[in-house]
Amino acid sequence: MDIQASVASVESSQGKPLDQVLQQIAEHKGCGTSSEGGKASCGSSTAPEDMDPAIWEKVKNHPCYSEEAHHHFARMHVAVAPACNIQCNYCNRKYDCANESRPGVVSEKLTPEQASRKVLAVASTIPQMTVLGIAGPGDPLANPEKTFKTFELVAQTAPDIKLCVSTNGLALPEHVERLSQFNIDHVTITINMVDPEVGQHIYPWIFWKNKRWKGIDAARILHEHQMRGLEMLTERGILCKVNSVMIPGINDKHLVEVNKAVKSRGAFLHNIMPLISAPEHGTVFGLNGQRGPTAQELKALQDSCEGEMNMMRHCRQCRADAVGLLGEDRSSEFSTEKVMEMDIQYDAEGRKAYQEKVEEERQATVLAKQAEMAGLEAEFSDLKVLIAVATKGHGRVNEHFGHAQEFQIYELSTQGSKFVGHRRVDLYCQGGYGEEDTLPTVIRAINDCVAVFVAKIGGCPKDSLKAAGIDPVDKYAHEFIEQSAVKYFKEYLAKVKSGEVVHEVRGDADIRQGAYIAA
Amino acid sequence: MAYKIISSQCTACSACEPECPNNAIREKDGTFIIKPEKCSECIGYFDEPQCVAVCPVDDTCVIDNSYPRYVAA
Ligand code: SF4
Ligand code: SF4
Ligand code: SF4
Numbered sequence: 001m002d003i004q005a006s007v008a009s010v011e012s013s014q015g016k017p018l019d020q021v022l023q024q025i026a027e028h029k030g031c032g033t034s035s036e037g038g039k040a041s042c043g044s045s046t047a048p049e050d051m052d053p054a055i056w057e058k059v060k061n062h063p064c065y066s067e068e069a070h071h072h073f074a075r076m077h078v079a080v081a082p083a084c085n086i087q088c089n090y091c092n093r094k095y096d097c098a099n100e101s102r103p104g105v106v107s108e109k110l111t112p113e114q115a116s117r118k119v120l121a122v123a124s125t126i127p128q129m130t131v132l133g134i135a136g137p138g139d140p141l142a143n144p145e146k147t148f149k150t151f152e153l154v155a156q157t158a159p160d161i162k163l164c165v166s167t168n169g170l171a172l173p174e175h176v177e178r179l180s181q182f183n184i185d186h187v188t189i190t191i192n193m194v195d196p197e198v199g200q201h202i203y204p205w206i207f208w209k210n211k212r213w214k215g216i217d218a219a220r221i222l223h224e225h226q227m228r229g230l231e232m233l234t235e236r237g238i239l240c241k242v243n244s245v246m247i248p249g250i251n252d253k254h255l256v257e258v259n260k261a262v263k264s265r266g267a268f269l270h271n272i273m274p275l276i277s278a279p280e281h282g283t284v285f286g287l288n289g290q291r292g293p294t295a296q297e298l299k300a301l302q303d304s305c306e307g308e309m310n311m312m313r314h315c316r317q318c319r320a321d322a323v324g325l326l327g328e329d330r331s332s333e334f335s336t337e338k339v340m341e342m343d344i345q346y347d348a349e350g351r352k353a354y355q356e357k358v359e360e361e362r363q364a365t366v367l368a369k370q371a372e373m374a375g376l377e378a379e380f381s382d383l384k385v386l387i388a389v390a391t392k393g394h395g396r397v398n399e400h401f402g403h404a405q406e407f408q409i410y411e412l413s414t415q416g417s418k419f420v421g422h423r424r425v426d427l428y429c430q431g432g433y434g435e436e437d438t439l440p441t442v443i444r445a446i447n448d449c450v451a452v453f454v455a456k457i458g459g460c461p462k463d464s465l466k467a468a469g470i471d472p473v474d475k476y477a478h479e480f481i482e483q484s485a486v487k488y489f490k491e492y493l494a495k496v497k498s499g500e501v502v503h504e505v506r507g508d509a510d511i512r513q514g515a516y517i518a519a
Numbered sequence: 520m521a522y523k524i525i526s527s528q529c530t531a532c533s534a535c536e537p538e539c540p541n542n543a544i545r546e547k548d549g550t551f552i553i554k555p556e557k558c559s560e561c562i563g564y565f566d567e568p569q570c571v572a573v574c575p576v577d578d579t580c581v582i583d584n585s586y587p588r589y590v591a592a
Contacts, residue, residue, distance in 0.1 A: 083534035084575060093530050093575035109531075138532055210538075210565045212572040 073358070075131040076122050078115035079107035080146045084138035085170050086206040086222060089284035090245060090275055096137035098283070107137050112146055114336050116153035120346055121339045123158055126330070127354035131185065133164045141171040144178070151182050157346055159183065166190070166243070170206055170222055172229030176236065186239035186268075189226055192247070194261040196220040198254050202247065204284070227265060234266030241269040246293050246301060247285070248275070259305040270305060274298050295448060295509040299420060365395040369482040373416055376490055383493065383503060384413045388423065388446040389453045389481050397476045397484060401457040407446055410485050412492075417485040423509065443468045448509040450492070453484060469506070521558035522568055523583035526550040528576050535570035535580065544570060555586050
């Protein structure tokens with residue numbers, strides 16, 4: 001299911017933003033081998049100890065870990081695992097597993113043979129595709145034969161593709177050994193509680209040892225398996241990410257405990273996602289009126305866990321068969337029918353060359369931001385503002401306002417820019433022109449931002465945004481996002497100082513509830 | 520009697536298929552079915568019918584009254 005799977009936002013275990021680490025690594029390259037002179041320009045000397053270099057190697061190009069990598073590398077998921085062994089109150093099994101997909105989406109189920117063919121077809125067409133995930137539509141480890149068969153087939157032809165799997169954890173302990181035989185890049189476990197008292201309100205039952213367990217017993221068994229599974233992965237050196245669904249009134253405060261428990265057991269990254277809940281999803285929570293968190297509630301919880309460990313904020317809960325960069329979904333180009341007809345040439349060399357080019361492009365974005373930071377560090381101000389950015393990837397402001405299916409949200413301060421999340425708006429513009437009635441939805445989704453960076457925008461939406469107090473900015477079209485953001489913030493600070501702009505605290509924003517249906 | 524699957528409710532998730540001790544369940548036309556002559560209601564194997572216990576949709580694997588109750592040999 002990690003269909004849905006930040007560098008700028010992710011903090012390393014010592015609380016250092018990942019992009020700083022990236023910068024340091026970039027700087028290290030520039031440092032050459034000179035000992036004395038090099039050191040001075042290498043910035044903080046803690047960089048290498050910050051993260052095990054082996055872990056960093058695995059993480060830096062990983063679109064599921066790193067927001068920044070998400071701009072340059074693509075992931076795909078194949079839906080080979082329809083069965084599940086537990087029931088979650090936010091899931092309706094007519095649809096995909098809701099642990100990583102948005103509720104209400106249905107993926108095309110594939111056999112392991114069809115799935116491996118699709119992976120090769122995508123990898124040959126999209127050289128940025130570096131990660132294959134199995135995330136459902138049920139639980140991959142409740143379908144071990146299908147999951148492992150798919151991995152085997154892919155590994156035979158395309159050993160460079162990283163494999164990952166997402167699970168609820170119930171069947172994890174019994175499969176860790178077999179998993180470790182594969183080139184598994186990372187495992188995602190969805191952990192919503194570390195206390196069965198809390199868990200019983202989330203999980204009505206589990207199926208374990210030929211028996212349906214209910215209530216607190218079910219939650220206790222699931223909890224024990226999740227913790228043991230996580231420990232076993234850590235012992236074997238397999239990276240583990242934890243997903244949690246934030247359910248206001250049930251586990252929202254408790255997730256701070258979850259964060260501590262998973263960190264102490266070696267989880268590398270913690271991703272807190274909002275509950276998406278609406279009656280039409282037909283889930284227990286949808287039907288009993290359980291609400292999801294607001295954007296502010298979600299950010300406050302993510303902020304309070306940050307510093308404790310790496311937080312991930314870019315999970316977009318996309319579909320189990322999604323293909324592509326960022327919010328883009330090219331899965332319709334790779335339907336089973338089309339894939340079966342394609343003539344597939346797996347070009348390992350070509351893929352490698354392409355990925356090296358992307359690496360250069362990435363270094364350039366980091367260096368550009370760093371250069372722009374000069375002058376800002378000396379400013380004293382505790383002003384913090386949010387901006388929304390329309391992008392198609394590559395770290396640039398390169399999407400038209402009306403075409404954006406989601407906006408990336410950055411927090412700007414004298415510390416620079418930091419990715420803090422994204423907001424889906426789906427299509428505001430359907431046919432090349434704006435639709436009046438959907439504009440308010442977009443504005444509500446980014447209502448907490450002072451500005452929106454776009455490659456292009458029409459006159460009408462421009463006026464509505466201004467009326468709502470959001471500055472529509474198109475002067476950074478096709479430039480680097482973070483560099484432009486820092487530039488903008490410097491100007492903003494200057495305007496506030498001169499009195500040209502009065503800084504006001506913005507309101508809260510909506511988290512869109514609908515299924516991600518864009519093709 | 521045997522168990523049957525109400526096909527209009529079945530999500531075709533396949534969870535029941537590998538759990539059946541008698542290999543009575545298979546996929547047919549996009550949904551799953553139970554071969555009544557093979558189903559032993561899990562008697563002699565488990566305390567509860569496995570298809571019922573694992574199925575995510577309540578009241579989808581149910582007793583088929585058109586069949587005589589299974590009697591253990
Ligand atoms: S783990 Fe939960 S959310 Fe995922 S398929 Fe199973 S019941 Fe649904
Ligand atoms: S009741 Fe038991 S034997 Fe009958 S179909 Fe279900 S799992 Fe198989
Ligand atoms: S477990 Fe239930 S929903 Fe899934 S295939 Fe069997 S009968 Fe259908």
